Amino acid sequence: MDEIAPVGAGESPRPRAPVPDGSLLIRGGVGGINFQFEELLDGAAALDGLVIQLQAIEVEAETVRVALFPFQASSYSSGSNAIIAAGESGRDIRRVREQLQRIGNDVRASHREYEFAESHAAIRLRMGLGTTVFGNGPNPFDLRGKDAVEGVVQDLPRILGWMMGLPPAAANVAGAVAGPTDVGAVLRAMVATPGLAFLKPRSVQVSRGETTMKAVDLSTSGMLRELDEFSARSEGEIEVVQVDKDGGRAWVVLIPGTQPGNPPGGSNPLDEAGIAEALGYNSAETSKAIRQALLEAGAAASETVVAVGHSQGGIHAMNLSQDKAFLAEYRLKFVLTAGSPVGGITPDAGIGSLHLEHENDWVPGADGKANADTKDRVTVTMTNPVSLAPGEELGPWSAHKLSRYEEGAQLVQRSSDPSLGASTATLGGLLGVGGVAKVSRFKLSREAPSRRRAP
Incomplete structure (x- = not known):
């Protein structure tokens, strides 16, 4: 009985864009386009090896066929059949080889x-084409969530050209030449302004707070819930959780989002000035403080660390993934961020990350850069309507609340998407499901600014 070929047999393999999972749009990871292409290219390279082997077999089959010619006269019938069989074998091998070559080429x-x-697409974005970033209502500057803000930040040189009165064509050229906005460079230029010197990063001191034993849920939603609960009643504090698993230890660092200062640039390093340090200076001082907090909590060199952060805290957490001093001390294996602009941060190889964003939250787009699509980096965009508490009004910060991202994390845990499954499995393998753990609080304090004496 003839075998039935599977649907799509004979067609060249092509990557497929991830299918939305309910209200979640997923990009990156093992189901991402880039990793699929990497896998296909690796497969094409393996096919090249098979093609080379088949070429050698094909030559050998032809050699056997030619070698049979002198014996054809001894037994014409069997000799002819042997020659024909050898020739057909060579042709079959050639057909397989050509098909494999065609698949690899495709x-x-x-x-x-x-x-x-x-x-x-990148060129069109640099020229300001193909993307509408402004609203269509009465107020054209009513930006529509993360993508709109990301587009505006990318397109700032062209927008400034418009504001200066340049013709549209000239503004487009100016934007293309300038390229996407470097938010870090803009912030460093602001800090250099005399009136904004309070934004300049200053040394951060660490003091130990309370240490308790408590039940901790180490799932993505559980860690965001823990972060939400402790940050709501603290100022300038981070939390370090010691996880005992399989005879070893792992550590979780929880970093809150921006805590407005009065005025900014005061003693709390997580105030508005902390955003400038995070985006403009790679969290240089805060990263040192986190390393010191881990040391005081009892973390030994080379132990596994997972960093979790919301908003500004997510930038600090992600900056650890490219901090050479931190990575020389600890094995940072995973970063979880919620509502954080981290597209411009490239983690060290082998560090996994999961980024939660909401399409109506403008904060993740504030750096003007989309997160990279790689095997180890998964970005989830929530598209569900923002649910409001009784009496709560919809505002610019409604989608940015950490409680919204807890809901998204719960959807992530229930998702069957391969990228999310691999990401949550990685996190579970590092930390387990949770249980009673030692939780330590650490107060971070920015040193006072130096004062110049009057002449």
């Missing part, structure tokens, strides 16, 4: 098309 052609499309 995969590479598909990858080239993808790279061209990505480059074309």
